[in-house]
Amino acid sequence: MWRTNLKIVGLVVAVLGLYTLVANSIPQLQSELPQAVELSGDVTPEQLVAAGERIYNGAGGCTACHGLGTRAPNLLTDEGGTGTIGARCGSRVAGMSCKDYLYQSLTEPAVHVVEGYQPIMQDMRRTLPADQIWAVIAFLESQGGTIDVTADDVRSAQQPSGGGGAAPPAGATASLDPREIMTANGCLGCHKLGDQGAAVGPPFDGMGGRLTSDFIRTSILNPGAAIARGYEAMAGVMPPTFGQQLTAGQLEAVVSFLSSQR
Amino acid sequence: MTDLFPFLQAAADTAGAYHAFPVIGSRAATWIAAEVHLMFAAFVLGVPMFAVITEAVGIFTKDERYRERYDRLSKEFTRLLLVAYSATAIWGAVLVFFLTTLYPRFWNHMTEIFQLSMWIYVGLFFVESFTLYLYYYGWDRWNKGRAKYWHWTLGILLNVWGTAVMLIANGWLTYMMSPPAGVTAQTLPSEVGLWNAIANATWMPINIHRLIANAVFGGSIVAAYAAYRFLAARTDEERAHYDWMGYVGNFVAISTFIVLPFAGYWLGREFYEYNQQLGITMMGGFMSWLWILQAFLIGVLFLAGNYYLWIGMGRIPGAERYRPYTKWLLIILILGVIVWSTPHTMIASRQELEAMGGSHHPFLGVLGVMSAKNTAVNLMILTTFLSFLFYRRANKRPVAPWAKQGMLAQWIMFAIAAMVVLFFGVYGYFVSAIVRIGFSVYQVLAVLTTIVVVTTLDIFLLRGAESRGEIRWGQMPERSQYALFILAVTFTWLMGLMGFARSGIRQHWHVFEVMRDTSPDAVTPALGYASIMISVCVLIFLGLVSFIFWLSELGTKPAEAHAPAAPAPGAGPATAPAPGD
Amino acid sequence: MSEPTPGARVRFPRLSPAELRAALRHPFWQAVALLVGSYVLFKFGVRYLPPLLGMKSAPVPASVLTQFMVTALVGILIYVSDSEDRWRHFKEPIHAGLVDADKKWIRGTLLVLVPLTVAFMTYERVRPSLEAGAQLRSIHPAPPGTITFRGKTMALAGLENPLRQQGNLADQLVEGRRVYYENCVFCHGDRFDGLGHYGHAFNPAPLSFTDPGTIAQLTESFVFWRIAKGGRGLPSEGTPWNSAMPAWEDFLTEDEIWSVIIFLYEQTGWHPRTWGEEGGADAQP
Structure with a gap:
C-alpha cells in the first residue's frame, strides 16, 4: 500500500514540477507598474x-x-x-x-x-x-x-478637483499668449518676427530651426551667455532682467513659441 | 465638505491601507488562501451536481441491477462532500481574515458596497450546509418510495443553494475586474448600488464558466479518488466498483470540458468589450506566454483523456475491432498537440534568430497563427469524441434495421466536419483578420453539430443492441489509474493558472481603474513565480483532499463491510491483465 | 506470433532481413525507431524538406525542438502502453537488459553513461558563457516619427530622398560609390552580401542588401534612419546593445548618406518601398 501511495505522490509531484519548470523556462515578464511621475509646477x-x-x-x-x-x-x-x-x-x-x-x-x-x-x-x-x-x-x-x-x-x-483651497500662484493670471508677452515686454523692439519688429537682435523668424529651446531659454535669462554671429556689436544691449519680469509659465510660453519658429 | 475630500483621500491612501504578512508576504498569503478556498468551493459545487444526477439515474432506471449501483455511487460522492464542506468554510474564513487584516482599506471598500449580499451569503451557506447534512444522513432513512423523491429534491436544493452562493461571490470578484461604467476613483462606495455592482459586465460569463468548470473539476477529482481506491482495493468487487466510478468521473470531466472553451471565449470577449486594455493585456500583453503554457496543459488533458479510454477498451469484449484505429487517432492527436503548442514568436538564441531571419520561423511560423490553432483544437475535439464513440460501441452489436445506413451517416458527418474544419483552417490564411475570426465560428459549429447529431443517432442506433459481452470492470491496468491522477492534477493546475490570468490582468488595481493597489506587491508577477504559487496551492489542496478522503474511509469502514457487493457485471475472478490476442 | 528472445538481437547487431522485419514489428524497436525518426524529421526534415518544395525554411530553435520531442516521446509512450499486449512486449527488452545475467555489459554501460550524461548536461547548464541568453529580437523595428540629424529635425514619415530630384544620377552614383567603398565595404562586403572582411566578426551579421527581406522592404527614409543612427539608435525591441553598426551621422553628411542609399539600390537592383503603398487613399481622415 505504501508503495502505491509513494507512487501517487511521486507522480503528482513530478507533474507539478514539470509544469513549474516549463513556466519558469519561458521568458519571464512582469507587468509594468506605472511609475509615479513627479511634475513640479515649473516643469520645462x-x-x-x-x-x-x-x-x-x-x-x-x-x-x-x-x-x-x-x-x-x-x-x-x-x-x-x-x-x-x-x-x-x-x-x-x-x-x-x-x-x-x-x-x-x-x-x-x-x-x-x-x-x-x-x-x-x-x-x-x-x-x-x-x-x-x-x-x-x-x-x-x-x-x-x-x-x-x-x-x-x-x-x-x-x-x-474640489478647488478653492490654495490661492492660485501669483503669475497664473498673467497672459500666456506669447505674442502678447513679447509685445508687453518689448521684445519686438529689437527682434524681428514676420513683418513686425526691428533688426537690432537676431530675428525670431526661423529661430527654432537654428537654436534649441534650452539655448533660447538660457539666452533670455542670461543674454550675454552666447552672442550670435554678426551681432557681436550689440552684446550687452539686451536687458538681463527677463528672468524677474516673466513668470515661469510666460518664459516657457515664449521659449516654446520661439523654438517653434522654423 | 468638498475641501475636505482631497485631504481625506490622501490620508486614506497612506495610513493603514495595508499590513504585512510575515515571511511570505501579504499577497502570497492571500493568494494561497483564495486559491485553495476556490478549489474546495469548486469541488463542493461540482460534486453535488452529479451526485444528484447519478441518484436520479438510480431512481429512474428500469434496470434493477443499476439502481443499487448508482445509488451507492451517489451516496459515496456525497460522503466526500461532508468534510470537504468544512474545509471550504475554513479556507473561506482564512481568506476573509487575511483580507480584513492585510488589506483593510480594500476590504472596507468592498463591505460598503456588498454588505447586504455578504449577509445573504452567510445565510445561504448556513442553509446549504444543513441541507447537505439532511441529504447525507437521511440517505438510508428516506430510501424507499415517495420519501426517495423527497430525498432527491433535497439534492436539487443543495445545488440551488450552492449555485446561489457562487453567484453572489462571483459578483464580488467580477466587480473587482469590471466595475460598472459609472464608478470611478471618486465615487463613494455607498453610491455604487449593490445590484449595479453585482450585475457588471463579466458577472454572467464568469457564472457560466465556473458552473461548467466546477463540473469538470468535480469529475476529475472524483475520478482521482476512485483511482486511489482502485489501487488500494483488496477485492475484485471493490476494484470493479471503483473502476466504474473512475470511468464515470472521467466521463463527466472530459465531456463537460469540451464545452468549457466556448464559455471561456465568451468571457474573454466580454473583457475586450468592457475594456480593450484588459483584453489586450490578457491576450497580447505580458500574459501572452501564459497561453502557450495553457496550450501545453490542454495537450496533456487531451492525451491523458484519450489514453484512459484506449486502455479501458482492453476490458471491453469486442473492442479489438477498433484497436487498429486508435494509433491513427493518436497520430492526429499528437500532430494536433504539436500544431496547437507551436509558438509564433519563438524563443531563440542569437544564432538561431540569425538563421531564422527574425523571431518567426519561415516554415513553422505558419503553425503559430490562429487559423492553425483553431483547426488543431477542433480536430482534437473530434478525435476525442470518436474515441468515446468507439468505447461506447465496443461491446455492442446494433440490431436496428437501418444500422448500416446509420453508421454510414455518422461517418459522413465526421468526414464533413473534418473537411469543414480543415477547409476553413487553410482558407483562413488567404483572407483578412476580420473574416478569419468569423471562420472559427463555422469550425466550432461544424464540430458541435457533429457531436450532437452523431450522439443522437448513436442513441437510437444502439437501442436494444446485442451485447458482445459485458465490460470486465476492474480489469484495468494500474497505469490507466495514474492517467486519472495526471488528469486531476492538470485540471487543478489549469484552474490555478486561469485564475491567475483572470485576476492578473487587473494589474496594479484592486478594483480595476477604481482602487489602485499601492501595496509593495502591486506588481503582477511573472509566470514563473505564479507557477510556483499555483503548484503550492495545488499541493496544499491535494494534500488536504487526500486527508479528507482518508477520513471518509475511516468513518465508514464498518458500514462498507455490510454494503451489498457491487453487482459489477463481469467482475470475474481474473485480476490479471486482460489477455491479448 | 511467437516472440524470439529479444535479448538475442541486442547481443548481435548484425541482423538477417527476417530478424530485421521481426524487430520492426517489436514495439520496443518501433518506439526507438519512431523517436529517432521524429528527431530527424524535426531537426533536419523541417530544415531541408520545405526548400525542396520551393518553400523557405530554417533550423528549428532548440526550445521548439525540445517541445516537439517531448510531445513525440509522450505520443510514443502512449502508443506502446495503450494495449496490454504491446506494453508487455515493449517492456521485455528493457526487463531483459536490466535483469538477464548475460546483459551485464548493458547495465554497466548504462551505469556509466547515465551519470555522465547528467553530469554533462549540468556542466553545459552552469558553464559560464559569453553568449547572450535566448531572446526576442525585432530586426526591422518601427522607426521613430522624427529624428534629429546633426541638430536638424527630420520627419521620417513621407520623407523622400532629396537627391533623386536634383543633379544627375550618375554624379550621385559616383559619390555614393566613394562613400560606400570608404566606409561600408569592410563589413557589408564587395557584393553587398554582408560578407565583408570584418563582417565575420559580428553577430548579428551585417545585413545582406541582396536579401529580399532587407532594403527591398524598406523606404529610403528608413534606411537613412538606420545609417544615421546606427545600432545604438535602435529602439529597445531591436536590442540596440546587439548591433555593431556605427551611427554614421557622426562621420557622414546628410548628402553623403542619401547618395550611398541611391548607390545601394542601384547596385542591388531593388526598388525602395514608396510611401504610396501604405496608407492608401481611403485612409485620409
Whole structure:
C-alpha cells in the first residue's frame, strides 16, 4: 500500500514540477507598474516631453493599441499620409488647436474617432492623473509639431478637483499668449518676427530651426551667455532682467513659441 | 465638505491601507488562501451536481441491477462532500481574515458596497450546509418510495443553494475586474448600488464558466479518488466498483470540458468589450506566454483523456475491432498537440534568430497563427469524441434495421466536419483578420453539430443492441489509474493558472481603474513565480483532499463491510491483465 | 506470433532481413525507431524538406525542438502502453537488459553513461558563457516619427530622398560609390552580401542588401534612419546593445548618406518601398 501511495505522490509531484519548470523556462515578464511621475509646477517642456514619453510607453498603456496599425491610428509614425500626430493634430478638426484636440481625444476619445477605427479608447482620466495627461499631450505634440503645453496647464491640473483651497500662484493670471508677452515686454523692439519688429537682435523668424529651446531659454535669462554671429556689436544691449519680469509659465510660453519658429 | 475630500483621500491612501504578512508576504498569503478556498468551493459545487444526477439515474432506471449501483455511487460522492464542506468554510474564513487584516482599506471598500449580499451569503451557506447534512444522513432513512423523491429534491436544493452562493461571490470578484461604467476613483462606495455592482459586465460569463468548470473539476477529482481506491482495493468487487466510478468521473470531466472553451471565449470577449486594455493585456500583453503554457496543459488533458479510454477498451469484449484505429487517432492527436503548442514568436538564441531571419520561423511560423490553432483544437475535439464513440460501441452489436445506413451517416458527418474544419483552417490564411475570426465560428459549429447529431443517432442506433459481452470492470491496468491522477492534477493546475490570468490582468488595481493597489506587491508577477504559487496551492489542496478522503474511509469502514457487493457485471475472478490476442 | 528472445538481437547487431522485419514489428524497436525518426524529421526534415518544395525554411530553435520531442516521446509512450499486449512486449527488452545475467555489459554501460550524461548536461547548464541568453529580437523595428540629424529635425514619415530630384544620377552614383567603398565595404562586403572582411566578426551579421527581406522592404527614409543612427539608435525591441553598426551621422553628411542609399539600390537592383503603398487613399481622415 505504501508503495502505491509513494507512487501517487511521486507522480503528482513530478507533474507539478514539470509544469513549474516549463513556466519558469519561458521568458519571464512582469507587468509594468506605472511609475509615479513627479511634475513640479515649473516643469520645462523638455521634462514634460520626457515624462510624457515614459507614460506613453509605460503606464499609459498607449502602445497596446497605437502603433500596431489595426486597432488605432499610428501616432509616432505616419498615418495614411497625414504625418505623425504632432504634424496632423492641428488640422484634424477645423477650428481646434492641436492642444485642444489632443486633450479632448484623451479625455473624450469617442468625440473625434479617426475614420476607419472603432471608438474603443477609454477616457484616460480614469488611468492617469491630469498632469500626466498634459505630459502625454506634450510628448505627442513633440512628434512633428510644436509643444505648446505649458507649466501652467500642469499647475492648473494639479489643483485639487474640489478647488478653492490654495490661492492660485501669483503669475497664473498673467497672459500666456506669447505674442502678447513679447509685445508687453518689448521684445519686438529689437527682434524681428514676420513683418513686425526691428533688426537690432537676431530675428525670431526661423529661430527654432537654428537654436534649441534650452539655448533660447538660457539666452533670455542670461543674454550675454552666447552672442550670435554678426551681432557681436550689440552684446550687452539686451536687458538681463527677463528672468524677474516673466513668470515661469510666460518664459516657457515664449521659449516654446520661439523654438517653434522654423 | 468638498475641501475636505482631497485631504481625506490622501490620508486614506497612506495610513493603514495595508499590513504585512510575515515571511511570505501579504499577497502570497492571500493568494494561497483564495486559491485553495476556490478549489474546495469548486469541488463542493461540482460534486453535488452529479451526485444528484447519478441518484436520479438510480431512481429512474428500469434496470434493477443499476439502481443499487448508482445509488451507492451517489451516496459515496456525497460522503466526500461532508468534510470537504468544512474545509471550504475554513479556507473561506482564512481568506476573509487575511483580507480584513492585510488589506483593510480594500476590504472596507468592498463591505460598503456588498454588505447586504455578504449577509445573504452567510445565510445561504448556513442553509446549504444543513441541507447537505439532511441529504447525507437521511440517505438510508428516506430510501424507499415517495420519501426517495423527497430525498432527491433535497439534492436539487443543495445545488440551488450552492449555485446561489457562487453567484453572489462571483459578483464580488467580477466587480473587482469590471466595475460598472459609472464608478470611478471618486465615487463613494455607498453610491455604487449593490445590484449595479453585482450585475457588471463579466458577472454572467464568469457564472457560466465556473458552473461548467466546477463540473469538470468535480469529475476529475472524483475520478482521482476512485483511482486511489482502485489501487488500494483488496477485492475484485471493490476494484470493479471503483473502476466504474473512475470511468464515470472521467466521463463527466472530459465531456463537460469540451464545452468549457466556448464559455471561456465568451468571457474573454466580454473583457475586450468592457475594456480593450484588459483584453489586450490578457491576450497580447505580458500574459501572452501564459497561453502557450495553457496550450501545453490542454495537450496533456487531451492525451491523458484519450489514453484512459484506449486502455479501458482492453476490458471491453469486442473492442479489438477498433484497436487498429486508435494509433491513427493518436497520430492526429499528437500532430494536433504539436500544431496547437507551436509558438509564433519563438524563443531563440542569437544564432538561431540569425538563421531564422527574425523571431518567426519561415516554415513553422505558419503553425503559430490562429487559423492553425483553431483547426488543431477542433480536430482534437473530434478525435476525442470518436474515441468515446468507439468505447461506447465496443461491446455492442446494433440490431436496428437501418444500422448500416446509420453508421454510414455518422461517418459522413465526421468526414464533413473534418473537411469543414480543415477547409476553413487553410482558407483562413488567404483572407483578412476580420473574416478569419468569423471562420472559427463555422469550425466550432461544424464540430458541435457533429457531436450532437452523431450522439443522437448513436442513441437510437444502439437501442436494444446485442451485447458482445459485458465490460470486465476492474480489469484495468494500474497505469490507466495514474492517467486519472495526471488528469486531476492538470485540471487543478489549469484552474490555478486561469485564475491567475483572470485576476492578473487587473494589474496594479484592486478594483480595476477604481482602487489602485499601492501595496509593495502591486506588481503582477511573472509566470514563473505564479507557477510556483499555483503548484503550492495545488499541493496544499491535494494534500488536504487526500486527508479528507482518508477520513471518509475511516468513518465508514464498518458500514462498507455490510454494503451489498457491487453487482459489477463481469467482475470475474481474473485480476490479471486482460489477455491479448 | 511467437516472440524470439529479444535479448538475442541486442547481443548481435548484425541482423538477417527476417530478424530485421521481426524487430520492426517489436514495439520496443518501433518506439526507438519512431523517436529517432521524429528527431530527424524535426531537426533536419523541417530544415531541408520545405526548400525542396520551393518553400523557405530554417533550423528549428532548440526550445521548439525540445517541445516537439517531448510531445513525440509522450505520443510514443502512449502508443506502446495503450494495449496490454504491446506494453508487455515493449517492456521485455528493457526487463531483459536490466535483469538477464548475460546483459551485464548493458547495465554497466548504462551505469556509466547515465551519470555522465547528467553530469554533462549540468556542466553545459552552469558553464559560464559569453553568449547572450535566448531572446526576442525585432530586426526591422518601427522607426521613430522624427529624428534629429546633426541638430536638424527630420520627419521620417513621407520623407523622400532629396537627391533623386536634383543633379544627375550618375554624379550621385559616383559619390555614393566613394562613400560606400570608404566606409561600408569592410563589413557589408564587395557584393553587398554582408560578407565583408570584418563582417565575420559580428553577430548579428551585417545585413545582406541582396536579401529580399532587407532594403527591398524598406523606404529610403528608413534606411537613412538606420545609417544615421546606427545600432545604438535602435529602439529597445531591436536590442540596440546587439548591433555593431556605427551611427554614421557622426562621420557622414546628410548628402553623403542619401547618395550611398541611391548607390545601394542601384547596385542591388531593388526598388525602395514608396510611401504610396501604405496608407492608401481611403485612409485620409
